[in-house]
Amino acid sequence: MKEIDRAGLPVVHVAAIVPISLTVGANRIVPAVAIPHPLGNPALPKDEERQLRLNLVKKALQALQVEVEEQTVFEE
Amino acid sequence: MGKYRVVHYLNQFFAQIGGEEEVNIPPVIKEGVIGPGRVLQQALGEEWEIVATVICGDSYFAENIEEASAKVVELVSSYQPDVFVAGPAFNAGRYGVACGASCSAVGKKLGIPVVTGMYKENPGLDIYRKEVYITPTSNSARRMKDDIPAVASLLRKLGLGQEIGSPQEEGYFPRGLRVNRFVDRTGxxxxxxxxxxxxxxxxxxxxxxxxxxxxxxxxxxxxxxSSATIALVTSGGIVPRGNPDRIESASASKFAGYDIAGLDALTPAAYETVHGGYDPVYANEDPDRVLPLDAMRALEKDGTIGKLYDRYYVTVGNATSVANSERFGKAIAAELKSAGVGGVILTST
Incomplete structure (x- = not known):
């Protein structure tokens, strides 16, 4: 991820464990749902789960459009 | 009783053959002590004898690591040494790689103790520290006399089969090994x-x-x-069923890119996770939970994004080394850039 960033491509880390993402040095971070299903939630009905994933991906895309100076976690 | 036999490895420069003009010479072996070997011989003491010195040009070694290592092993074995020592390489990068690689190869093939020394930022260190005992040195050969005794003392201990303590106790770079031992107090x-x-x-x-x-x-x-191409990358181990490229479930040594052109979602029939560090049930039920292809495709269709890039990249981020990860990242970044990708979503479990 850092190599992608270093190459000048904006990259957003959708990460289940934000502290690890911060430690390794991601610059744009969107917190994910959980380790075994970062972009899903099996407890939800299918439709709601799909909507949740869509929202997370939209948030990630927004993060790519934001100018950041330092490591930034895009919370709600 | 005879002396313990030592073979020493040097590059062209320290072997006093020549400088940059001799960097392409393949490995040769010469009888006896050369250059820094004299300081080493002194530090080792009278029971030890440097019987021969292997010399190789730094560029030759760095550009032909496998052949050069094999040749070094062959040359060294003809002198039947008890131990093998290389360098020290200080902060010379190619020399560091050569010292690390020759130690690693000789240790594995001949089964004898091997030691080298390097400066902490020598790129050879991170490549070989797990396989080879490497003592810290200064960054320049001017401190040769200060740096060699540590190499010699570790070499002696290993050669005599004495127990080697922790990196702190013995003064070598940590090899990333965990050792079980009994202590008085609980964790x-x-x-x-x-x-x-x-x-x-x-x-x-x-x-x-x-x-x-x-x-x-x-x-x-x-x-x-709305005009950008966005790519998906994941460390979550989502691969086509059967894992065609055999990505390891832990300590991955590779990444892969797979074609997703025309796919609207990842089905459990066609995709699965090979990540060995999390419960795979949910990802295997619906791989989109790790690699959100369905959501990205929907956003491509409604015009939110210009295009979803036709390939996604995957590795397994489970005890995977920083060095490997950097290598994967560089390669992935280069491919994405040349394909005109504008932004990347990387998902991690």
Missing amino acids: AERAVNMLLLKLKGEPFQTEYSMPTFERISPSSPLGDL
């Missing part, structure tokens, strides 16, 4: 004691040090999303 007590020392601002020694990671300045943001 909980030791941890609390460390915390108390830390709170008091007193020095303490961790039992498991964390790697430190370099910081990168953030890339400029993406301009117009």
Whole structure:
């Protein structure tokens, strides 16, 4: 991820464990749902789960459009 | 009783053959001590004898690591040494790689103890520290006399089959090994004691040090999303069923890129996870939970993004080394850039 960033491509880390993402040095971070299903939630009905994933991906895309100076976690 | 036999490895420069003009010479072996070998011989003492010195040009070695290593092994074996020692390489990068690789090869093939020395930032260090005992040196050969005794003393201990203590006790770079041992106090007590020392601002020694990671300045943001190509990358191990490229479930040595052109979602019939570090049930039920292809495709169709890139990239981020990860990242970044991708979503479990 850092190599992608270093190459000048904006990259957003959708990460289940934000502290690890911060430690390794991601610059744009969107917190994910959980380790075994970062972009899903099996407890939800299918439709709601799909909507949740869509929202997370939209948030990630927004993060790519934001100018950041330092490591930034895009919370709600 | 005869002396312990030592073979020493040097590059063209330290072997006094020549400088940069001789960097392409393949390995040769010469009888006896050469150059820094004299200091080493002195430090080792009279029971040890440097019987021969292998010499190779740094560029030849670095560009032909496998052949050069094999040749070094062949040359060394003809002198039937008890131990093998290389360098020290100080902060010379190609020499460091050569010292590390020759030690690693000789250790594996001939089964004898091997030692080398390097400066902490020598790129050879991270490549070979797990396989080879490497003692820290200064960054320049001017300190040769100060740096060689540590190499010699570790070499002697290994050669005599003595027990080797921790990196702190013996003075070598940690090899990333964890050793089980009995101690008086439980982990909980030791941890609390460390915390108390830390709170008091007193020095303490961790039992498991964390790697430190370099910081990168953030890339400029993406301009117009609706005309941009966005790529998906994951460390979550989502692969076509059957794992065609055999990505390892832990300590991955590779990444892969797979075609997703025309796919609207990842089905459990066609995709699965090979990540060995999390419960795979949910990802295997619906791989989109790790690699959100369905959501990206929907956003492509409604025009939110210009295009979803036709390939996604995957590896397994489970005890995968920083060096490997950097290598994967560089390669992936290069492919994405040349394909005109404007932004990347990387998902991690």
